[in-house]
Amino acid sequence: MYKLKAPLTKDKIGKLRTGEALVYDGILYTARDQAHRRFAELIKKNKKLPIDLKGQIIYYCGPNPAAPGKIIGACGPTTSQRMDRFAPALMKAGVLGMVGKGERSPDVVRAIKKYRAVYFATYAGCGALLSRYVKNKKIVCFEDLGTEAVFALNVSNFPLLVAVDCMGGSIYDERR
Amino acid sequence: MRIIGHKILKRAVYALVTRANTELRSDVLRALKQAQSREKSALAKSALKAILENAAVAKKEKLAICQDTGLPVVFLELGQKVFVKGDIIDIIGRAIEEGYKKSYFRASIQKDALSRSHRPSYGPVIVHTDIVRGNKIKITLLPKGFGCENKAQVKMFAPTAAVAEIEDFVVAAVKQAGASACPPYVVGVGIGGTQDLACLLAKRALLLPIDKRNKSKNIAILEQRLNKRINTLGIGPFGYGGKTTSLAVKIKTYPTHIAGLPVAVNISCHALRSAAIFI
Numbered sequence: 001m002y003k004l005k006a007p008l009t010k011d012k013i014g015k016l017r018t019g020e021a022l023v024y025d026g027i028l029y030t031a032r033d034q035a036h037r038r039f040a041e042l043i044k045k046n047k048k049l050p051i052d053l054k055g056q057i058i059y060y061c062g063p064n065p066a067a068p069g070k071i072i073g074a075c076g077p078t079t080s081q082r083m084d085r086f087a088p089a090l091m092k093a094g095v096l097g098m099v100g101k102g103e104r105s106p107d108v109v110r111a112i113k114k115y116r117a118v119y120f121a122t123y124a125g126c127g128a129l130l131s132r133y134v135k136n137k138k139i140v141c142f143e144d145l146g147t148e149a150v151f152a153l154n155v156s157n158f159p160l161l162v163a164v165d166c167m168g169g170s171i172y173d174e175r176r
Numbered sequence: 177m178r179i180i181g182h183k184i185l186k187r188a189v190y191a192l193v194t195r196a197n198t199e200l201r202s203d204v205l206r207a208l209k210q211a212q213s214r215e216k217s218a219l220a221k222s223a224l225k226a227i228l229e230n231a232a233v234a235k236k237e238k239l240a241i242c243q244d245t246g247l248p249v250v251f252l253e254l255g256q257k258v259f260v261k262g263d264i265i266d267i268i269g270r271a272i273e274e275g276y277k278k279s280y281f282r283a284s285i286q287k288d289a290l291s292r293s294h295r296p297s298y299g300p301v302i303v304h305t306d307i308v309r310g311n312k313i314k315i316t317l318l319p320k321g322f323g324c325e326n327k328a329q330v331k332m333f334a335p336t337a338a339v340a341e342i343e344d345f346v347v348a349a350v351k352q353a354g355a356s357a358c359p360p361y362v363v364g365v366g367i368g369g370t371q372d373l374a375c376l377l378a379k380r381a382l383l384l385p386i387d388k389r390n391k392s393k394n395i396a397i398l399e400q401r402l403n404k405r406i407n408t409l410g411i412g413p414f415g416y417g418g419k420t421t422s423l424a425v426k427i428k429t430y431p432t433h434i435a436g437l438p439v440a441v442n443i444s445c446h447a448l449r450s451a452a453i454f455i
Contacts, residue, residue, distance in 0.1 A: 021222075062282060064245065067238075070280075073239060074242060081356050102355040103415070121415075123227075123414070125227065125241075125447045127243035128233045131239060132233065145295070
């Protein structure tokens with residue numbers, strides 16, 4: 001199976017095709033509803049973001065806390081649809097990859113094509129299993145949001161499936 | 177009158193918190209395994225394999241099956257010959273909050289639905305109470321994830337509506353959920369009562385053992401027909417396409433008014449978690 005290693009580049013993304021399963025080594029930045037809202041507000045006001053999003057992968061995830069002796073609790077993907085309203089602005093700010101579950105809006109697919117980005121799906125509803133691929137976890141910003149804060153997850157062999165490639169082809173269209 | 181102390185109640189609720197969140201229901205596991213043998217496509221098979229592997233990891237390591245440990249919904253059936261010392265709703269609510277915290281589950285509750293200004297917390301939970309006969313308490317915990325809760329729908333049909341119209345509505349609700357709410361689904365349907373009761377019936381339908389045939393022959397046939405229709409949608413496990421979009425359709429009914437026919441749909445993700453205990 002193909003192993004995608006950080007950093008993500010337009011060149012690497014250009015070779016990925018919808019439906020392809022792969023594994024990823026590198027950093028995933030978690031961000032869900034409230035973190036997206038904050039990023040989008042900062043971008044709108046032309047203010048500096050707490051992290052540089054250029055070339056990064058955003059993982060739509062709100063992890064469970066780590067039990068003693070563990071790195072993280074269950075940490076599967078949340079519904080990507082809810083981030084659709086913010087995703088184009090984040091791609092404009094440099095985000096190249098997104099990880100979540102389920103369909104994206106036509107606007108997001110257009111933005112993925114425009115910015116030559118990629119949308120991955122991972123095992124939906126399998127947070128316990130996915131916790132095994134996390135090597136370490138660090139809080140990055142928005143600590144007051146609890147689980148909705150931004151964490152940097154250092155992952156190894158994290159399972160991904162190309163759900164929308166940079167040409168705009170979607171796994172969710174093909175099935176019908 | 178049977179007297180139950182708050183410690184017994186608390187211990188029982190703790191046990192439910194762990195069991196419901198870390199052990200997938202055996203009926204759901206069976207249905208997933210059956211689906212795995214039925215699917216032909218490699219993607220659908222691998223999705224079901226991951227789901228089953230996840231259930232095994234969660235159980236073994238006492239990890240939450242899903243990071244969304246839900247909004248804990250409690251169904252309390254309180255025998256009228258039972259007396260609980262203290263505020264029973266408060267004891268249950270606090271026990272769930274403590275249980276979640278001690279199990280390192282996620283705090284997912286936003287105290288102010290509009291301003292969203294609070295740090296997510298463990299409570300308050302939702303408790304539905306029924307007073308029933310007898311001297312026992314039954315507590316059922318349904319940690320309802322919001323990926324699928326967001327896909328719930330309700331519609332007030334005309335009393336003269338054809339069954340086919342209701343079927344179309346249920347199938348359309350699943351189609352609209354698409355790949356986003358963690359298919360394969362279990363589809364709960366509530367028919368009758370008032371608008372609010374239909375919604376509650378739909379949610380309660382998710383508590384029924386999914387492989388147990390409905391006692392009403394007509395409803396059993398309707399459940400099967402709906403399940404078949406939903407499985408022709410082709411959404412499949414994880415939405416990657418396949419034969420299994422729904423593991424089961426479960427229907428609960430109640431008498432209604434001559435002027436109406438409320439129908440509600442409450443979808444559950446494949447990680448349908450619930451646990452019950454008698455005290």
